[in-house]
Amino acid sequence: MKASEADILIIPGYTNxxxxxxxxxxxxxxxxxxxxEQAEWSKPVREDWVRRVVEEIAAAEKPVVLVAHSLGVAAAIHAIxxxxxxxxxxxxxxxxxxxANPQIRPKHLMSFGPYPRTPLPFPSLVVxxxxxxxxxxxxxxxxxADWGALLVDAGESGHLNSESGHGPWPEGSMVFAKFISQLEKPAGFAP
Structure with missing residues (x-):
């Protein structure tokens, strides 16, 4: 699949x-x-975040590719x-x-846990x-492993955000390009 053939949903984490x-x-x-987009980026409410992801999936007119980071991963997994x-x-x-870690800060992020651990019904990749x-x-x-996702070991890369030096993140872009090129359109979108 080409990127232009998909609705790519960017799902940011805490504070956007x-x-x-x-x-x-x-x-x-x-x-x-x-x-x-979330109504409240700095005080996330699980139900609200999940509902927004579900709404965006429903609004998609092309096959959806979720691109989630940090707390956005939790919102996406619950939305699925x-x-x-x-x-x-x-x-x-x-x-x-x-x-699910009680040491996570801020504490209200725990309201997004625990993750569902059932296998995902489509290809997935975790970096x-x-x-x-x-x-x-x-x-x-x-x-x-529980989700049936391919795991990519990013080495010592911090939180994979701009603060850890991953603004442009060309390596991630290359991994994403290969990932999306191997995806097939879901049955409902096949010609």
Whole structure:
């Protein structure tokens, strides 16, 4: 599949993705990408965030590719259970935080946990760092295995955001390009 053949839903995490974040850069470069906007970025409410992702999936007119970062991963994973996942071609999930860890800050992020652990009904890829302050690599490895997702080891890359030096993130762009090129249109979109 080509990027132009998909509705690419950019799902940022806590406090949104700023202008230098790779998600914002990809949104600006990919003509078929759009951000899932949340009413409250700094005080996220799980039900509200999940509902917004479900609404955007429902509004899609082309196969959906989810591109989630951090708390956006949790919102996306919870939304999949409620959405018409027959519209979803794949999910690119980056830096999933450990939302079941009582040490996570701010504490209200725990309301997004625990993650559903059932296999995802479409191809998925999890990119995880070995020194992410919001989630241990082993935790990301375990959820990726449960979801049936391919795990990409990003080495020591922090939280894979602009603060950790991943504004442009060309390596991520290359991994995403390969991932989307291997996706097939869901049955409801096939010619």
């Amino acid at each position: 993705s700023g202008p230098d974040h790779w998600q914002s850069r990809w949104e600006g470069k990919l003509s078929s990408a759009r951000r899932v 259970a409620e959405a018409d996942h027959g519209k979803i071609a794949g999910a690119f999930l980056v830096a999933p935080p450990d939302v 995880a760092s070995r020194n992410d302050p919001f989630g241990a690599f082993e935790q990301a490895e375990a959820i990726a």
